[in-house]
Amino acid sequence: MVLSSARHITHMDLDTFFVSVECLRNPKLKGKPVLIGGMSDRGVVASCSYEARKFGIHSGMAMKIAKRLCSHAHVVKSDYEAYSKYSRLVTDVIKDSVPLYEKASIDEFYIDLTGMDKFFGCLKYSDELKKKIVKESGLSISYALASNKLVSKVATNEVKPNGQLEIPFGNEKTFLSPLSIMKIPGIGKETGYRLLKMGVETVKTLSEIPVNMLYNLLGKWGIELHRKANGIDETPVIPYREQKSIGTEETFTTDTIDVKLLHQELVRMTEKIAFELRSQEKLTGCVVVKIRYSDFQTEQKQMTIDYTAFDDILIQKVKELFTGLYTKRQLIRLIGVRFTDLISGTHQIDMFNDSQEAIKLHQAMDSIKKQFGQQYLMRASACMDNKNITHAPKPYKT
Amino acid sequence: MKFIVSSSSLLKHLQQISGVINANTVLPILEDFLFDITDKKLNIVATDLETVMRVQMDVESQENSRVCIPAKILIDSLKNIPDQPLTFSIDKNFAVEITSDNGKYKVMGENPDNFPKEPVADDTNSFTMTSRALITAINKTLFAVSSDDLRPAMTGVYFELNKDAIQFVATDAHRLVRYRRTDVHCPNQDSFIVPKKPLNLLRNALPDNDDEITISYNSNHLFVMHGTTQLTCRLIDARFPDYKVVIPQDNPYKLVVNKNDFQGALRRINVFSNKSTNQVALNISGSELKLAAQDVDFSFEGHERMNCNYNGEDLQIAFNAKFLIEMLSAADDDEVRVELSTPTKAGILKPTEQEEGEDLLMLVMPLMLNS
Numbered sequence: 001m002v003l004s005s006a007r008h009i010t011h012m013d014l015d016t017f018f019v020s021v022e023c024l025r026n027p028k029l030k031g032k033p034v035l036i037g038g039m040s041d042r043g044v045v046a047s048c049s050y051e052a053r054k055f056g057i058h059s060g061m062a063m064k065i066a067k068r069l070c071s072h073a074h075v076v077k078s079d080y081e082a083y084s085k086y087s088r089l090v091t092d093v094i095k096d097s098v099p100l101y102e103k104a105s106i107d108e109f110y111i112d113l114t115g116m117d118k119f120f121g122c123l124k125y126s127d128e129l130k131k132k133i134v135k136e137s138g139l140s141i142s143y144a145l146a147s148n149k150l151v152s153k154v155a156t157n158e159v160k161p162n163g164q165l166e167i168p169f170g171n172e173k174t175f176l177s178p179l180s181i182m183k184i185p186g187i188g189k190e191t192g193y194r195l196l197k198m199g200v201e202t203v204k205t206l207s208e209i210p211v212n213m214l215y216n217l218l219g220k221w222g223i224e225l226h227r228k229a230n231g232i233d234e235t236p237v238i239p240y241r242e243q244k245s246i247g248t249e250e251t252f253t254t255d256t257i258d259v260k261l262l263h264q265e266l267v268r269m270t271e272k273i274a275f276e277l278r279s280q281e282k283l284t285g286c287v288v289v290k291i292r293y294s295d296f297q298t299e300q301k302q303m304t305i306d307y308t309a310f311d312d313i314l315i316q317k318v319k320e321l322f323t324g325l326y327t328k329r330q331l332i333r334l335i336g337v338r339f340t341d342l343i344s345g346t347h348q349i350d351m352f353n354d355s356q357e358a359i360k361l362h363q364a365m366d367s368i369k370k371q372f373g374q375q376y377l378m379r380a381s382a383c384m385d386n387k388n389i390t391h392a393p394k395p396y397k398t
Numbered sequence: 399m400k401f402i403v404s405s406s407s408l409l410k411h412l413q414q415i416s417g418v419i420n421a422n423t424v425l426p427i428l429e430d431f432l433f434d435i436t437d438k439k440l441n442i443v444a445t446d447l448e449t450v451m452r453v454q455m456d457v458e459s460q461e462n463s464r465v466c467i468p469a470k471i472l473i474d475s476l477k478n479i480p481d482q483p484l485t486f487s488i489d490k491n492f493a494v495e496i497t498s499d500n501g502k503y504k505v506m507g508e509n510p511d512n513f514p515k516e517p518v519a520d521d522t523n524s525f526t527m528t529s530r531a532l533i534t535a536i537n538k539t540l541f542a543v544s545s546d547d548l549r550p551a552m553t554g555v556y557f558e559l560n561k562d563a564i565q566f567v568a569t570d571a572h573r574l575v576r577y578r579r580t581d582v583h584c585p586n587q588d589s590f591i592v593p594k595k596p597l598n599l600l601r602n603a604l605p606d607n608d609d610e611i612t613i614s615y616n617s618n619h620l621f622v623m624h625g626t627t628q629l630t631c632r633l634i635d636a637r638f639p640d641y642k643v644v645i646p647q648d649n650p651y652k653l654v655v656n657k658n659d660f661q662g663a664l665r666r667i668n669v670f671s672n673k674s675t676n677q678v679a680l681n682i683s684g685s686e687l688k689l690a691a692q693d694v695d696f697s698f699e700g701h702e703r704m705n706c707n708y709n710g711e712d713l714q715i716a717f718n719a720k721f722l723i724e725m726l727s728a729a730d731d732d733e734v735r736v737e738l739s740t741p742t743k744a745g746i747l748k749p750t751e752q753e754e755g756e757d758l759l760m761l762v763m764p765l766m767l768n769s
Contacts, residue, residue, distance in 0.1 A: 281694075283675070306546075307674060344694045345675030348718060349742060349763040350571045351644040359742045359766065 008113040008122040009237060011152035012130070012143040014090065015161035017107035018047035020139045021086050022076050033073040037063050042251065046078050050161065089137050097129050102237045110149055112237040123166050130164065147172065150233035154183055172231030177204035184228055191218065191225075203229050246273050247288070247338025255294040255331035262326070262335060263319065268382035269337045270318045274311050275374050277339060278366060281346060283307040284339035287314060289321040292334035301325045302340070310347050311379075312358065314339075400487045401435055401459035405498070408455070408484070409476040411442060412469070414603045414627065415451035418444040419469050425514075430466035432513045433486075435459050443516065444469065449596045450516050451603070454626035458483075464510035465492055471505055517630055519621050522614040525559065525584040529609040529624060535566045536601045538577045538728045538758060543594050544570030551636035554591040559584035567641055571763075573721045574641055575728065578757040591638055592620055596631035603627060645761055646744055649737035651710025653682060654750065657734045660687075661726040663702045667691045668719040670700030677765050678719040682738075683712040691719065715741045716765040722747075725760045741767055 014020065018036045023029045033052035037045040043063040055070040067073065087106045094101050100112040111129075113122040120128075126145050133141050144155030146167040154176065159165045167175045176184075181203055182192050194217070200206050207229035214222030227233065248269050256262065266289070277284060285307045290300035301321045308314065318337055326332070349359065368377050412431065423429055423446070432443040440457040443450060465488045475496070485497040492507035536555070544552035549571070558565040564582040568575050604611065604624055614621040615633070622629045667678055671691035681688040687706040692699045715738060726734060731749035738745050747760040 285674075343672060343674040345672050345677050345765070346716065347766040348572055348675070349766060351569070351574065351744060351761070351763050352571050352639050356742065363742075363766075 007147050008117060008145060009147065009149055009152050010111040010113055010122070010126045010129075010143050010145045011149065011156045012094075012109045012111065012126075012133075012141055013153075013156045013160065014087075014107035015140045015142055016047060016049055017087075017139070018078060018083055019049040021083055023049075024086075024138050025082070029074055029076070033057075033070050035063065035066055035070075035073045035075045036078050037075075039063070039075065039077050040253065042253065048073075086137060086139065090133055090139065090141075093133050093136050094129065097132065100237055100239060102239060108153075110152070110237045113145075127164065148231075148233040149235055149237065150185065150228055151175065151231055153185060154179065157183065173207065176229070176231050177202065177207070179203050181206050181229075184225070186221075186225070186228065191221075194218075244342060245288075245338055245340040246276060246282075246284075246342065247336060248273055249290065249334055249336025251334045252332070255333045257329065257331055259326075262322070262332065264382055265335060266318050266322055266337060267315055267379055269335075270315050271311055271378055271382055272374065273337060273339060274309055274314050275366070275369055277309045277342070279370070281344055282342045283309050283345045283347065284314070285341035285343065286339065287317045287321060288338040288340060289318055289325055290334075290336040290338065291322075291325055291332055293328065294331040294333050296333070299325060300336075304341075306348075307343060307345065308347055310354070311362065313353075399459075399461055399463040399465075400485065401440065401457045401463075402483050402485050403440065403455070403457045404481070405476055405479045405484045406481040409473065411453045411455050412473055412476070415442065415444045415453055415599075416469060416473060417599050417602060418446055418449050418451045420446050427466060427508055427512050428514075429469055430508055430513070431469050431472065432464065432466050432510055434464045434510070436462050443513070445514055445516075446595075447514060448593065449599065449629065449631040451599065451630075452516070452628045463488065465494065466508040466510050466513050467494055468505055468507070475503055517619045517632075519614060519616070519619070519630075521616045522621065523584075523586050523588065523616075524612055524614040525564075525582065526610050526612050527564070527579075527582045528607075529604045529611050530606055531579060531582065532611060532613075532622075533601055533604055533606055535564075535577055535579065536597050539566045539568040539575045540594065540597055540601070541724050541728065542568040542570060542573050542575040542760075545594075546570065550634055551591060551638050554593040554634045555597060556591050556638040556641075557589060559586065559588045561585075561587065567638070569639070569641060571639075572718065573725065573763065574644070574761040575725070576641070576645070576757075576759045576761075579755060580757075581755040588615070589638070590615055590620065591634040591636065593631060593634055596620070596629055600629060603629070644744065645759070646737075646739065646746065649739045649743075649746055651682075651708070651713065651738045653687070653710075653736040653738060654707040654733055655687065655704070655736070657726055657729060657732055657749075659704055660734070661723055663689055663704055664719045664723050664726075667700045667702055668723070670698040671719055675765065676718045676720045677716050678722070679714060679716045679767070681712075681714050682706070682708050682710075684708065710738065713738060713741065714767065715745070716767050717745070717762055718765060721762050725762065728760065729758065 019034050034049040035045050035052055036047045037043050045057060045059050045061045045063055045066050047059050048057050052070055052073050057066045057069055083106060091103060094109055098111045102110040104110055113125060116122055116125055123145055126143055130141055130143055140162045142156050142160045142163045144152045144159060144165040146152035146155055147169045151167050151172045155165045155167050181187055181195055181200060211223060211226040214226050250265055286302055286304050288300055288302040292298045301324055303317055303321055305317055365377055419429060428446060434441040435457060438457060438459055440455050441452055443452045479498055482499055487495050492509055494505050494507045496503045539555050543555060552569055556567040562583060563578055563580045564584060566577045600622060609624060611622060611624040618633060620631050620633055667689045668676055671677055672693045678689055678691045685705055687704050689702045725747050729749040731751050733750040735748050735750050736745055741764060744761050744763055749758060
C-alpha cells in the first residue's frame with residue numbers, strides 16, 4: 001500500500017471520439033444526432049453523439065434499430081484511418097509531455113504522474129495537458145486524477161463530456177460508494193444481473209459483501225471485484241507498445257458455405273495483410289485463422305511457421321489452417337486471418353522453394369502496389385465479383 | 399557372477415558412449431548400459447533405438463554373463479570413486495553390488511534380454527578413411543544442418559560416395575556446405591543421409607589422429623568402426639534435395655576479405671541487429687565494404703567499414719550475420735573469397751587456398767531487401 005499511496009494516475013478519455021472527429025471534418029454535424037458505423041443492413045453503431053443518445057441509442061446497437069429510433073440522425077460511415085490519425089496526434093502530445101503513459105484504446109490514455117506533484121502539482125499539470133490537447137487537436141477530452149487506474153477511469157466516465165475531477169487519496173471509497181455497480185469496469189450484463197438479483201445495486205453494498213461470499217458466487221473474479229468495489233487497484237501503467245499482431249476479418253452479407261468463395265476471400269485477406277506486413281518491414285512467425293459459424297460459435301486455429309512475409313507461403317499456410325478448421329459443413333458468418341509474433345526484418349530466401357522468378361514477381365508486384373495502391377493489383381484467385389462481400393475488389397470491366 | 403574392473407578405465411569407456419542415452423526415454427531400459435562379458439572381454443552398449451554405441455574393454459572374470467545397469471547412477475558413482483579395482487557381483491535377480499575399498503554400493507539392474515537388439519550388419523558396403531578426415535568433415539558441415547523436423551532430409555549430413563572422392567553436404571535451405579575429399583576411395587557410387595546426433599557423438603568419441611576407421615553401410619544403417627569402438631545408426635529415409643542446381647556456377651563478382659577482420663566486424667555489428675533475423679546489410683563499392691545492422695524495435699544501430707578487394711558493380715545485399723560468422727569459422731584460410739551476383743541470388747564463400755585433396759564450398763541465401 002506504500003506504493004499506491006504515492007501514485008497519481010490520470011485517466012484521459014476523448015469524448016465521443018469518432019463523432020468529434022467527424023464534426024471536425026464536417027462542422028455541420030455539430031449539435032445534431034450523429035451515428036457512426038457500418039452502412040450495410042448488418043452494420044452496428046460504433047459511436048453516436050450525445051444528441052443521439054437521448055433517443056436511447058448506444059454503441060453496439062444494430063444500425064437498423066438505431067435508425068428506427070431516430071430517423072433524422074445523420075449516419076456517417078466509419079473511417080478508421082482518420083480516427084487513428086487523430087488518435088496518433090493526441091498520443092504524440094501526451095508522449096511529449098509525460099514520463100509514462102499507457103494507450104488503453106484508440107481514445108483512452110492512462111498517465112502516471114507519480115512524483116510530478118513535487119514540481120507542478122498533478123492536477124495543474126493534467127489541466128495544462130488537457131488544454132494542450134484541445135488546442136492541438138480540436139477534440140474535447142475529459143480526465144480524472146486519482147490514486148489508481150480503476151478510480152480514475154470511473155471518475156472520468158462520471159464527468160464526461162469535457163470535464164475534470166480529482167479524487168484525492170483516501171477518498172476512493174467515498175467516491176465509488178453511491179455509484180451503481182454497473183459503473184465498475186468489468187461488470188457486464190451477466191455479473192451485473194446476478195448481483196442485481198441479489199439486491200446489490202450500489203458499489204457501497206458490493207464493497208460490504210464478505211470476500212468469501214463473492215468468491216463462492218463468482219470465483220477468482222469475485223476476489224478482484226471485492227478489491228475493485230473497495231477502490232483498490234494496483235495494476236501499473238504499462239507503457240504503450242507496438243502492435244503485436246496484424247489481421248483482418250470479413251463478415252459476409254449472407255452466411256455462406258461456398259468453399260470456393262471462402263478460399264478466394266482468404267487469399268484476398270492474406271494478400272492484403274501480407275502486403276501491410278512488408279510495408280512495415282515486418283515478418284510473422286505465427287498464422288491464425290478464425291471462423292464464426294452462423295450460430296456465433298467461433299473457432300480458430302494457429303500454426304507456427306518460419307519467419308516470413310511472403311504471400312505464397314502465407315496463403316498456403318492459411319489455406320491449410322482453414323481446411324483443418326472448417327470441418328462442420330455449417331454456414332459461416334465470418335472469417336478472419338491474423339498474423340502474430342511479428343518481428344522486424346525481411347524475408348530470408350529459401351534456396352529450394354523460392355525461385356528467382358517468384359522473387360522478381362513479388363518485388364514487381366510490391367513496387368506497383370506501393371506506387372498505385374494495393375487495391376489495383378491482386379492474384380486472380382482473389383479477384384471476384386460477389387455481392388456477399390462488402391469490400392470485395394471488383395474485376396475491371398469495360 | 400562376478401567381474402573385476404578398473405574404475406577409471408570403466409568410467410572412461412562409459413563416457414565415450416553415454417551421450418547416446420537420452421534424458422527422458424520412453425522405455426526405462428534405454429536408460430541402462432548393457433554389460434556383456436564374453437571371454438574376459440566386456441562389451442558395453444548404449445542405445446536410443448536410433449543410434450547404438452558399443453565399446454570393449456578387458457576385465458577379470460571367470461564366466462560369461464550379461465546385465466543391464468542404470469547409466470546415470472553408475473557414472474555418478476564412478477566419478478566420485480578414486481582409481482581402484484572394483485568388484486561387480488550380480489545375483490540372479492540382476493541386483494548389482496559394487497565393492498570398492500571405501501564400501502559397498504547396490505543398484506537394481508535389469509534383465510539383459512529386454513535390451514533392444516542391435517541392427518545386424520548384413521549386405522553392407524565398406525570404405526575406410528582416417529579418423530581426422532571424418533572429424534574434419536563433420537566439423538565443417540554439421541553446423542549447417544537443419545533442425546526443421548518437417549523437412550527430415552535436411553536434418554542430417556548427406557554422404558555422397560564416389561570411386562575417387564567423398565562429398566559431405568549439409569543444408570537448412572538458407573545455407574549449404576559442400577565438403578569434398580579426394581583422398582577417400584569408395585568402391586561403389588552411393589549416397590545416404592546420416593542424422594545429426596550420431597555425427598555429434600562420433601566427433602566426441604573419435605581421436606583426432608590418423609587412425610584408420612571403417613565405415614560400412616546398407617540401405618538402412620551406417621556402421622562406423624574404430625578399433626573396438628563401434629557406432630551404428632539408422633539412416634534418414636528421405637530424399638536429399640537436389641542441391642547441385644542451386645549452386646550458381648558463374649557468380650561474376652568476387653570479394654576477397656581477411657577472414658578474421660570480416661568475422662570480427664560481423665560479430666560486433668551483429669550485436670546491434672535484430673535478434674530474430676540477424677540481418678546485416680553489406681554495401682560493397684570499390685575497395686570498401688560497409689556493414690550495417692539495426693534493430694528498429696529498440697533503436698539499436700551499428701555501422702562499420704573495412705577494406706576489401708572487390709571486382710564488380712556496386713552492390714547492396716543483406717545476410718543473416720550468424721550464418722556468415724559460422725561459415726567463416728569453417729574456413730581455415732586467412733582470406734576468404736565471396737562470390738556474388740544480384741541481391742536476391744546465392745552468395746558463395748570459399749577459402750582462397752585449400753589443402754591438397756580437399757574442397758570446401760559454402761553457399762548462403764540473402765535476406766530480401768525491400769526496394
